[in-house]
Structure formats: C-alpha cells, structure tokens
Amino acid sequence: MEKFIPLSVPNLKGNEKKYVDDAITQEWVSTGGAYITQMEKAVAEYVHTPDAVAxxxxxAALHLSLICCGVNAGDEVIVPTLTFVAAVNPVKYVNAEPVFMDCDDTLCMDMDKLERFCLEECEMRAGKLVDKANGRHVSAVIVVHVFGNIANMEKLMDLKKRFGFKVIEDATEAFGSYFKTGAYAGKFAGTIGDIGALSFNGNKIVTTGGGGMLISQDAKILDKARYLSTQAKDDAVYFLHNEIGYNYRMTNLQAAVGVAQIERIEEFVAIKNTNYDNYVKNGVKLYPFRDDIRSNRWFYSYLTDRRDDLIKYLGDNNIQSRPIWHLIHDLPPYKNSRAYRIEKAQYFWERVVNIPCSTNLTADDVNTVSETIMRFNETAKV
Structure with missing residues (x-):
C-alpha cells in the first residue's frame, strides 16, 4: 500500500516527552505550573513583546482581545470573509456584529476596500467611526495573516490612526513571520496592532495539541487578559471576583509540549521554506508569499480550475489535501451579516487547494506529491 501523506501534522521529535514527563512527575498538570510561565516567556522573547498570555x-485569545479592546454589544467589527470561522465567531461571543471584507492578492484583507468602506459607508461622529447604514460604532478590525503571509499592516495602521478603531491581529497561522523591510521591519505578525492572537493547534507550525497565546506591546492589556483568563480572581483565597472571567488558561501539560516546540521554531520555519522551494523546483506553481516578509510559509496553496477533481485525485493516491475555507459570509449563521464588495475571495475559494506541508515532510514525500499533481495536470490535456 502506498504511504499516506497527510496535509499537516505535528512534529514531536524534540524534548516534548521529557518536559511532559517532568510536569507529570511534579504533578503540575492543570492551569498552574512552571511550564506555562516558561512558555509565555519564550514566546514573548521570540516576538519581542513585554509578555504573553497563554x-x-x-x-479564546481572540475573545479576550475583543473584550480588552472595549468592543461592546451592538458594535461592528470588520473581519475577512476568507478565513477560518474561528476568527469571526468571537465577535458574536461579545454580541457585536461582523462586517465582512474582501481579500487582496495576498489572501489577506483588502485594505483599499477597507478604506473605501470607511470613507463611503461610514462617517465620524463624536470621534467614533459609525456605519451610516445602521448607526453602529465600528470599534475594531480583526485582520488575519493567512497561511503565514502578513496583511498590509502599514495601510491598516494608517487607517487606525484616521478612523480610531482597534486592530486585532489574528496571527494564528503566522507565528514566525515578520517584515524584512518597511516601517515595520523586524516586527513579527501579531505585534503591530493593539493585540495579537497565536494558535498552537495540532496543525500549526508550533503545537501544544490545543492552545493559544495573546500578545501585545501594551503591558496593561496583557495584565487584563491574564486576569480575565483565570476567572477574574481578585482574591484567590476568599474567591472574590469583581468581573466576569473565563476558564481560558492553558494547562501545564500543554505548555510543556509548547516549550519544546518553541525551541525548534526556526528549524520548523526553515523546513517549511525548503519544502515550499522544492515543490516549486519540481514544477508545482505554488501561490507566492510577499517578497518583503520572512514568512513561516505555514500552508502551501495551489491554484487550479479543477479544485474538486484535484482533491479527489490526490485522495485516490493516498495524499491528503483540502480546499480553502468556505467564505464565512455565505455560511448560515452569517447570511444576514453585512458583506462589502466580496469579489476576489470568491475567486480563491473556487481555486485554492492546500497540499501537504508538514515539517516532517520528507524530500521523497514532496517528490511524490509533485509527481502526482503533474500527472493530474496531464489528464486535463487528454
């Protein structure tokens, strides 16, 4: 039987077992323990923020971000339609309303359309950006750095200054990506806006199985997020809670895995880039990343007019692939939400196929996937 080549699976060949065994030996397995603090410190040092909140x-990090940014019930939050639904659902958690924005050629939010929306569909009232169609305060933008690319943050931060909304960066796919040039040279995805969110889900470049991290340059925001994530304890002995809190803390066992993973983050980024380049050398025309960033190249996108046929063909050859996410504004829970000039997102939804990109993908695996795609393309010529 042919070897099965998965889309994206963890690489757990470092100190993960050693650290988890240590946490178990110490009997710190829940939401307290040294590995949580150690992981927060490691992430903060890596992305150059004063701290981080596991x-x-x-x-959960996005939910806390909306609360810490002061998004209120009835507000509008501008979000991309081309993203995973978890980037948008937290808007509903705080009883706000999403406004869906199109993508540009980076697959990230189209900042030119965002600007037009602010100028043409909104107006400033008492220092706040207000949607003229319904009178709602546009209080925040959630920008997603798709597949390890980085959105046009220079334009977005300029719009933030002009219109006064908060910027939340969903960097869940872009841990390790940073700008090489421009106003934000050296800045990592997630560290430019008011708050950033990272994910350590099983398919991410660094994993804790499940888990995430909230990052910010604002120490007050970080303190607030940590407070809310631990049930808003004002007195842990006498159980005093002055606000509604959440059970959002990472466990020490997860953090033990994460500490080992972060030790290898640059190795993982290098592997992602090497495998991407090898696909291209093999003739697989993968969708490019921005030239002005060092991308983690988390996911590889292949564009084809025969999306579903290719996914089936790869599956028949024991290779896992998937389409890009269904556009969120078309999903049943969001059918009645505001969507602004969605065009390019539809194009990519119909054509993108994500192909195997794990950090334990071998050169032979890359060759096998490449040869299979080439054979599929030959079938179109027959």
Whole structure:
C-alpha cells in the first residue's frame, strides 16, 4: 500500500516527552505550573513583546482581545470573509456584529476596500467611526495573516490612526513571520496592532495539541487578559471576583509540549521554506508569499480550475489535501451579516487547494506529491 501523506501534522521529535514527563512527575498538570510561565516567556522573547498570555486556544485569545479592546454589544467589527470561522465567531461571543471584507492578492484583507468602506459607508461622529447604514460604532478590525503571509499592516495602521478603531491581529497561522523591510521591519505578525492572537493547534507550525497565546506591546492589556483568563480572581483565597472571567488558561501539560516546540521554531520555519522551494523546483506553481516578509510559509496553496477533481485525485493516491475555507459570509449563521464588495475571495475559494506541508515532510514525500499533481495536470490535456 502506498504511504499516506497527510496535509499537516505535528512534529514531536524534540524534548516534548521529557518536559511532559517532568510536569507529570511534579504533578503540575492543570492551569498552574512552571511550564506555562516558561512558555509565555519564550514566546514573548521570540516576538519581542513585554509578555504573553497563554490561553486554551487561539479562539479564546481572540475573545479576550475583543473584550480588552472595549468592543461592546451592538458594535461592528470588520473581519475577512476568507478565513477560518474561528476568527469571526468571537465577535458574536461579545454580541457585536461582523462586517465582512474582501481579500487582496495576498489572501489577506483588502485594505483599499477597507478604506473605501470607511470613507463611503461610514462617517465620524463624536470621534467614533459609525456605519451610516445602521448607526453602529465600528470599534475594531480583526485582520488575519493567512497561511503565514502578513496583511498590509502599514495601510491598516494608517487607517487606525484616521478612523480610531482597534486592530486585532489574528496571527494564528503566522507565528514566525515578520517584515524584512518597511516601517515595520523586524516586527513579527501579531505585534503591530493593539493585540495579537497565536494558535498552537495540532496543525500549526508550533503545537501544544490545543492552545493559544495573546500578545501585545501594551503591558496593561496583557495584565487584563491574564486576569480575565483565570476567572477574574481578585482574591484567590476568599474567591472574590469583581468581573466576569473565563476558564481560558492553558494547562501545564500543554505548555510543556509548547516549550519544546518553541525551541525548534526556526528549524520548523526553515523546513517549511525548503519544502515550499522544492515543490516549486519540481514544477508545482505554488501561490507566492510577499517578497518583503520572512514568512513561516505555514500552508502551501495551489491554484487550479479543477479544485474538486484535484482533491479527489490526490485522495485516490493516498495524499491528503483540502480546499480553502468556505467564505464565512455565505455560511448560515452569517447570511444576514453585512458583506462589502466580496469579489476576489470568491475567486480563491473556487481555486485554492492546500497540499501537504508538514515539517516532517520528507524530500521523497514532496517528490511524490509533485509527481502526482503533474500527472493530474496531464489528464486535463487528454
């Protein structure tokens, strides 16, 4: 039987077992323990923020981000339609309303359309950006750095200054990506806006099985997020809680895995880049990343007019692949939400196929996938 080549699976060949065994030996397995603090410190040092807050998931980090940014019930939050639904659902958690924005050629949010929306569909009232169609305050933008690319943050931060909304960076796919040039040279994805969210889900470049991290340059935001993530304890002995809190803390066992993973982050990025380049050398025309960033190249995108046929063909050859996410504004829970000039996102939804990209993908695996795609393309000529 042919070897099965998965889409994206963890690489756990470092100190993961050693650290987990240590946590178990110490009997610190829940939401307290030294590995949580160690992981927060490691992430903060890596992305150059004053601290970081470990969470149960990237989704939890986004939920806390909206609260810490002061998004209120009835507000509007601008979000991409081309993303995983977890980037948008937290808007509903705080009883706000999403406004869906198109993507540009990076697969990230189209900042030119965002600017037009702010100028043409909104107006400033008492220092706040207000949607003229319904009077809602546009209080935040969630920008997603798709597949390890980075959105046009220079334009977005300029719009933030002009219109006063908060910027939340969903960097759950872009841990390790940073700008090489420009106003934000050296800045990592997730560290430019008000708050950033990372994910350590099983398919991410660094994993804790499940888990996430909230990062920010603002120490007050980090303190607030940590407070809310631990049930808003004002007195842990006498159980005093002055606010609604959440059970959003990462466990020490997860963090033990994460500490070992972060030790290898640059190795993982190098492998992702090497495998991407080898696909291209083999003739597989993968969708490019921005030239002005060092991308982690988390996911590889292949564009084809025969999306479903290719996915089936790869599956028949024991190779896992998938389409890009279904556009969120078309999903049943969001059918009645505002969507602004969605065009390119539809194009990519119909054509993108993600192909195997794990950090334990071998050169032979890359060759096998490449040869299979080439054979598929030959079938179109027959």
């Amino acid at each position: 969470c149960q998931s990237g989704t």
